Amino acid sequence: MxxxxxxxxxxxxxxxxxxxxxxxxxxxxxxxxxxxxxxxxxxxxxxxxxxxxxxxxxxxxxxxxxxxxxxxxxxxxxxxxxxxxxxxxxxxxxxxxxxxxxxxxxxxxxxxxxxxxxxxxxxxxxxxxxxxxxxxxxxxxxxxxxxxxxxxxxxxxxxxxxxxxxxxxxxxxxxxxxxxxxxxxxxxxxxxxxxxxxxxxxxxxxxxxxxxxxxxxxxxxxxxxxxxxxxxxxxxxxxxxxxxxxxxxxxxxxxxxRNEAYYGFGAGAHGYVNHIRHANVKGITEYIGRIDNGERPILQQNKIDIQEQMENYFILGLRLLAGVSLKQFEQQYGLPADKVFKEAIETLVKKQFLIIEDDTLRLTEQGLLFGNDVFAQFLY
Missing domain, CATH: 3.80.30.20 (tm_1862 like domain)
Incomplete structure (x- = not known):
């Protein structure tokens, strides 16, 4: 890990x-x-x-x-x-x-x-x-x-x-x-x-x-x-x-x-460690009580499978105007992005919401204004 x-x-x-x-x-x-x-x-x-x-x-x-x-x-x-x-x-x-x-x-x-x-x-x-x-x-x-x-x-x-x-x-x-x-x-x-x-x-x-x-x-x-x-x-x-x-x-x-791991501590905090996302309980009394009982104060947690990791790579990474690396995606997940998200990428490039330059996929000026619509295309 x-x-x-x-x-x-x-x-x-x-x-x-x-x-x-x-x-x-x-x-x-x-x-x-x-x-x-x-x-x-x-x-x-x-x-x-x-x-x-x-x-x-x-x-x-x-x-x-x-x-x-x-x-x-x-x-x-x-x-x-x-x-x-x-x-x-x-x-x-x-x-x-x-x-x-x-x-x-x-x-x-x-x-x-x-x-x-x-x-x-x-x-x-x-x-x-x-x-x-x-x-x-x-x-x-x-x-x-x-x-x-x-x-x-x-x-x-x-x-x-x-x-x-x-x-x-x-x-x-x-x-x-x-x-x-x-x-x-x-x-x-x-x-x-x-x-x-x-x-x-x-x-x-x-x-x-x-x-x-x-x-x-x-x-x-x-x-x-x-x-x-x-x-x-x-x-x-x-x-x-x-x-x-x-x-x-x-x-x-x-x-x-960049969908990287981070610790999250405190009431209502979220964390992402070892491909597991968790959310803590929100109430102060419940948070303190659980810990006093020797428990982690986790309200919910779920293992992020490969499909969701790949989706998040684009949904989160495309918020950065520098865009995301298609080569890095393939190295990280062992699959080419233009196969996994073929329809989404082709549709968004055709609409001129995304542009591919060398190894990089990024938002266009038009795509920036319709970011939520762009990101939604990567949800399966």
Whole structure:
């Protein structure tokens, strides 16, 4: 078994719950945070005993909002990670998700000392009323302040998450957000369109006809504006929703898109080890309880057979604008891609959604705009 080179750790606590969020996240007040960190350590211990780690290329601590942890709690968490995963690549990418306004100088210092070298701030928008309307707890000024503080603390790799397609959002507001975001000279942007997920406040508002979303044409214009503007400002679009300065693409997320193995720890976390995908239980109490009983906190798991592995090679890999290697596919699975997915590839090339250049199959400009339709063609 090849040891995973990536680790994901989920901290399911937030200052507030956003109106669009369907992640495993709970308002931190009154939660057993210290017990949760203890349970995390036990889960990691149980897992690495069965699947020992090798040299890590990336660690990603997500949520939730990991930076709602106190400095003492954060130090304990990071020390524990170092203990169970001591062997790091010299170029490791160690990311901490953060909410603007939650990164005190003390917390930043603890993170730097613990090895964290990349911060990903959930900015979402630079429009004050939109921040309020989507339930974010930070203000616009806190975005710039948090980026400045992070740089002062020694962080040289900073990413911002931005959202578009928000209720009542206009194309001009997206332009304003882009201008203000780029002015911060961060290294990376993840730009996602709003997806209304079942069980969220936005879902219930939409059901009642009370969620004024932009039209499809407006959302298309927002996406094209994001792509064009960031390109003009020197950012490279390397994935459907992600843009970076040269050399600053996300190593950790590329693990997912390349369908490579990774550990997943924490309530609601997903992992992929030895061709087995698993999802953990979401409830904090159940998660802690299972671990206290000496059990892995797995809600479900399934072995990924060769057919699904081959499908995922294209469904995930084609999200990368560099495309996928047909030669590597054949080396990995012992079958030529143009035989396994003959109809899908021929159809999509004919529609000019995909193009084959030498050994590479990749999305065309048209295919990029209809990515979900493209990916669906590889499902059998």
């Amino acid at each position: 090849l040891s995973p080179k990536a680790v994901y750790i989920h901290i399911p606590f937030c200052a507030t719950k956003c109106h669009y969020c369907d992640f495993t996240a709970y308002v931190v007040d009154g939660q057993p945070v210290d017990d949760y960190i203890d349970a995390l350590e036990k889960e990691i211990e149980m897992t690495v005993k069965d699947a020992p780690p090798g040299k890590l290329d990336s660690i990603f601590i997500g949520g939730g909002t990991p930076t709602v942890l106190t400095p003492v709690q954060m130090e304990k968490l990071l020390r524990m990670i170092q203990s169970y995963f001591p062997n790091w690549s010299s170029t490791i990418e160690y990311t901490m998700e953060a909410n603007p306004g939650t990164t005190s100088s003390e917390l930043l210092s603890v993170m730097r000392a613990g090895g964290v070298n990349r911060l990903s701030f959930g900015a979402q928008t630079f429009e004050p009323h939109l921040l309020r309307d989507i339930g974010r707890s930070h203000g616009v000024s806190e975005i710039a302040t948090s980026v400045k503080d992070a740089r002062y603390a020694g962080f040289t790799n900073i990413s911002l998450d931005l959202m578009f397609g928000l209720p009542n959002q206009t194309v001009e507001q997206v332009r304003d957000t882009l201008e203000r975001a780029v002015a911060l000279s961060v290294d990376h942007f993840s730009c996602y369109s709003l997806k209304v997920e079942e069980g969220t406040l936005f879902y219930h508002l939409e059901e009642r006809g009370q969620l004024p979303l932009p039209t499809e044409d407006a959302e298309y214009a927002m996406y094209q504006l994001i792509r064009d503007y960031l390109l003009q400002q020197g950012y490279v679009q390397y994935e459907v929703s992600n843009f970076s300065k040269p050399g600053r693409s996300s190593k950790h997320n590329s693990t997912y898109w």
